[in-house]
Amino acid sequence: MEKREKLYEGKAKIIYATDEPDKVIAYYKDEATAFNAQKRELYQGKGVLNNKIASLFFELLKKHNIPTHYIKQLSDREMLVYKVEIIPVEVVVRNLATGSIVKRLGIPEKTEFKPPLIEFYLKNDELGDPIICYEHILAMNLAKPEEIETIKKLALKINEILSEFLKEKGILLVDFKLEFGRLPDGTIVLADEISPDTCRFWDLKTGERMDKDRFRLDLGDLTKYYEEVLKRLEGR
Ligand code: TMP
Numbered sequence: 001m002e003k004r005e006k007l008y009e010g011k012a013k014i015i016y017a018t019d020e021p022d023k024v025i026a027y028y029k030d031e032a033t034a035f036n037a038q039k040r041e042l043y044q045g046k047g048v049l050n051n052k053i054a055s056l057f058f059e060l061l062k063k064h065n066i067p068t069h070y071i072k073q074l075s076d077r078e079m080l081v082y083k084v085e086i087i088p089v090e091v092v093v094r095n096l097a098t099g100s101i102v103k104r105l106g107i108p109e110k111t112e113f114k115p116p117l118i119e120f121y122l123k124n125d126e127l128g129d130p131i132i133c134y135e136h137i138l139a140m141n142l143a144k145p146e147e148i149e150t151i152k153k154l155a156l157k158i159n160e161i162l163s164e165f166l167k168e169k170g171i172l173l174v175d176f177k178l179e180f181g182r183l184p185d186g187t188i189v190l191a192d193e194i195s196p197d198t199c200r201f202w203d204l205k206t207g208e209r210m211d212k213d214r215f216r217l218d219l220g221d222l223t224k225y226y227e228e229v230l231k232r233l234e235g236r
Helices: 046-063 100-105 134-139 145-168 222-233
Strands: 003-009 013-018 023-028 031-034 039-042 070-073 078-082 089-096 112-122 171-182 188-191 199-203
Touching (some): 023 046, 046 070, 046 078, 046 145, 145 171, 145 188
Antiparallel strands (some): 023 078, 031 039, 070 078, 089 112, 171 188, 171 199
């Protein structure tokens, strides 16, 4: 496997081509951003932790027959994945109300969503990733009705798998963001990453935040908590 040119650089990862046209390398950076990159900070070692944590989640999902772009972990910061056409819709699953939904709709903090709530956001930094609805996705031709149906089913199944697994590790899965992509044959697969950057993890006992809210809310010790998440996931 040969690493070739940079194809794309996002806020948390860089995507490189390889000598195989259907595979790319995702390189995890140490940079953290929030509020559409208006706030930035470098956390030494964050990329390594997220690569490990995301690999572990992708392997878990594979065991449960969830189709993902993940192939294998290549190094501390690199993951080999299938090249996909990213669907520009961020899919957020919420089990408890916190964050933007509390601010936007005035829903009381920690209100439980049963069934879990699924929301769509347009993946567009210039517009600040605005919330959109099913009809917007169709009107903008971002995905077909069958694809949205598949994405919703996968998102709920992923929520079940991750929630149960994390609960055993003493972590409450409050909410998270997913991105999906299409393989060349049109198959919808989970793409991007699942990590403390893209999820809210609360300690089941203490309620402490073990995710990127440590940075968003200036709570400190971000890498210490990411280490703790990895430690628990690995059963150490
Ligand atoms: P929110 O409450 O700010 O809308 O965030 C919901 C979930 O989505 C939370 O787990 C953090 C995650 N998220 C991202 O991964 N990327 C983003 O750009 C945003 C805004 C949230």
